[in-house]
Amino acid sequence: MALKVKAQEKLQKIGKYEGTYRYIMMPELYTSLSQEKVIKEAALRSGVSKGIMQACWDAAGEVIKAWATEGHSVALPGLGTMRFGIRAKSVAKVDEVKAGLVTSRRIIFTPAVDLKEELAGTAIQITCYDRDGKEVKRVTSTDPGTVEDPDQPSNPSTGGDNGGNIGGNGGNHNEPIGD
Template identity: 85%
Template sequence: MALKVKAQEKLQKIGKYEGTYRYIMMPELYTSLSQEKVIKEAAMRSGVSKGIMQACWDAAGEVIKAWATEGHSVALPGLGTMRFGLRAKSVANVNDVKTGLITSRRIIFTPAVELKDELADTAIQITCYDRNGQEVKRVTSNDPGTVEEPDNENTNGDNQGGNTGGNTGGGEPNPDGSNED
């Protein structure tokens, strides 16, 4: 199995490459699988009836929701953990603390190492389309999943910015003074 990616030539309207056409890559999304289809497949793989699997699925969902809303980080078997977080404005005076400072409530997912390794080992198939939607090239990876950063001008080996696959929501202040978690 391989991840399918499309690279679409698009006109850049802002930033460093404004006014030029660049190939922008994004995953090709498949259709969403219905809960019924997932339950049917899980029942088949586990050897239990669809009704029992449905009851277990519903119960697990209720437990995860209850524990997560109580502030727990909840394990999702084979996937990682999820927890709730928030983004809020900071204030200097304790008397100014109120729920109105909360700007968003979030769900934070931290993938399991095994899941990240599986993703890193998955082949990538890229289909390139020009600005008119015509296919112009196909690329299939056979590499170990090494990520290159050719636009990164930092040559001393430090990762400046970018996503290193770490946990989002680490409580670091944001540039606007808000704080996550």
């Protein structure tokens, strides 16, 4: 299975490329899977009944929620860990510290190394659309870091320095997602 990505030509309204059209990449999301579908599939794969799986799912969800809101980093087997975090304003003096400085509460997910490695090894299919929404090109990769260009099959791109933030792990396996 490959990750599907779309590259849409959009007019840049701010920054270095203001006033020019650039191709912006974003994941093409499939449908959102319902909890019921996930439970049914997990029950099928594990060999337990759907009712037992539902009870386990509900209990695990309650435990994760309770522990995360108590300040623990909670392991999600095979996926990584989740914990809570905050965004807050800073102040110069200790007597100015108050709960009102917190601007948002967040869930921070840190993926497991195995999950990150599996994602890094997953092929990518990019469909390019011009500013009118017409498909103009398809690009696929079969291994991490190499993107084959069907218009130039003898000169595959290796990522180069011609794109924006393309992700990656930056060598830090503890870098949180969503922080």
